[in-house]
Amino acid sequence: MDTPVIELTDTPSSADLDRIGGSLAAFNESDVGPARRQPLAALVRGNGQLVAGLSGYTAWGWLYVQWLWVAEEQRGQGLAGILLAAAEREAIGRGCHGAYIDTFNPLALRVYQKAGYAVFGALPDFPPGRTRSFLSKGLPQGTN
Template sequence: MTMTGLAISVSDDPAPDDVARIGSALTDFNAADVGPAGRRPLAVFVHDAAGEMVAGISGYTAWGWLYVQWLWVSAEMRGQGLAGRMLAAAEAEARDRSCHGAYIDTFNPHGLHVYQKAGYAVFGALADFPPGRTRHFLSKSLS
């Protein structure tokens, strides 16, 4: 295939349909290559007595893995073990979904400690992501 007539553009405000097209095309390619991901959202929420959310996890399971995309604990609830308890709940659900592993990343030194305490091991790192910090990538066997 020739590159004649093609135009490459860069955008900081892409049309949602264009982004969805990329995701759909890649999902179709991956499913044909390695089989369907079976991707399912997974969330864990912690609410206080007044019903206010004070902590939570958002992620998904796919191809036998749990990915914890976001883990947040409100400032007033930190230091009480909520992150570990939420991870345990997410991991239990992932096992129920037949997942064999979990992964997460962080550039927060305290987060790194929390995840290691929960049994996650570093498998990679990017220095200066963001500048002055290191983004660590961690995984854990759920078998």
């Protein structure tokens, strides 16, 4: 084999990203078993328009909430908690035993804590002037 060459790029090809992701997924599956990764979204519409939404996935018995957004004019009405509860119910139905989420927004942090999530880690100054908090919550055992 030739001497490896490190290439840094901010425009990786989709083929390279697919190779990295696919290879890591294959390794992880051989190491700990299949992830059974499945997308999950909960959406709120008003007058035909999307006004709030949650996007994430379930894998290895966990729900990961990647994005949770509520339109500014809809905030303060409990929609974030309703979306979390809906996603958690679906995750339980998929056999999940836990959920996790992260945020650097202090208001969102309080919403997640109110919904039963507890901080298990934090990165100060990520982004500068804020702390990124990582939260988790145990879910009742599902039926699957």
